[in-house]
Amino acid sequence: MPPLDHLLSPPAQQALIAGLFVAVGWWVVSFQSRRRDRQMRAERVRDVQRALFAEVRANIAALIREDLDSYGDEIATRIETEEGFFPTIPTEANDAVFRAIIGDIHVLPRDTIDPVVLYYTQLNRISAAISDLRAIDVAQIGAERAAALYLDYIALRIEALELGQQVMAAIVANQDGQNPAPPKNPKINNPDANPSGRESV
Numbered sequence: 001m002p003p004l005d006h007l008l009s010p011p012a013q014q015a016l017i018a019g020l021f022v023a024v025g026w027w028v029v030s031f032q033s034r035r036r037d038r039q040m041r042a043e044r045v046r047d048v049q050r051a052l053f054a055e056v057r058a059n060i061a062a063l064i065r066e067d068l069d070s071y072g073d074e075i076a077t078r079i080e081t082e083e084g085f086f087p088t089i090p091t092e093a094n095d096a097v098f099r100a101i102i103g104d105i106h107v108l109p110r111d112t113i114d115p116v117v118l119y120y121t122q123l124n125r126i127s128a129a130i131s132d133l134r135a136i137d138v139a140q141i142g143a144e145r146a147a148a149l150y151l152d153y154i155a156l157r158i159e160a161l162e163l164g165q166q167v168m169a170a171i172v173a174n175q176d177g178q179n180p181a182p183p184k185n186p187k188i189n190n191p192d193a194n195p196s197g198r199e200s201v
Contacts, residue, residue: 044107049171052116055097060164063157072154076147079138086138086146089130089153095123112170119163126160129153 078085098120105113133153138146 044104045109048101048104048107049112051097051101053168053171055094056119056164056167059094060161060168063161063164068154068158068161072151075154076151079147079150080143083143084138086133086136087150089133091130092123092126095120109174111174112167115163115166115170119160119167122156122160122163126153126156129156 075087079087098116105116108116129152133149136146136149
């Protein structure tokens with residue numbers, strides 16, 4: 001006699017077995033769906049972070065090449081000593097990728113979003129400073145004040161360099177949004193670092 005006949009009739013046993021199969025099937029489908037969603041999210045995170053990394057790396061490399069401390073001091077000295085001199089401040093456009101993916105910023109892990117937002121906020125501050133510098137009348141405010149304002153602008157760019165290095169470090173430490181938080185005060189001294197952790201080819 002089948003082991004469950006004394007508890008359930010054969011039709012009831014069949015219904016129970018069918019129900020178990022359905023329940024297991026739903027669980028398997030749900031598990032596979034969640035795994036696929038995680039994989040797709042991780043892929044999207046990697047895509048967004050790669051794009052941001054490339055944009056930030058390009059700007060950081062440019063800032064490092066400028067040797068901002070020495071350059072800022074040199075220009076400030078010229079403002080103070082050369083009558084009527086004030087440098088032309090070029091427009092900076094280093095946020096094209098960020099503006100293009102702003103709708104997907106929410107997919108980034110928190111430990112990446114924070115430095116990214118701080119970095120691009122700093123770029124906005126630099127743009128505002130550029131507008132102010134272009135309106136300066138050295139003859140009106142004096143060479144010393146004009147030089148000080150220019151050094152403030154250089155300080156903003158130096159801070160942007162440091163924030164950009166933190167963005168790069170955060171992305172390298174958490175490429176798919178599933179790793180632990182990066183170490184405090186991360187810094188990448190080499191702007192040519194590859195976010196995949198492998199050498200570029």
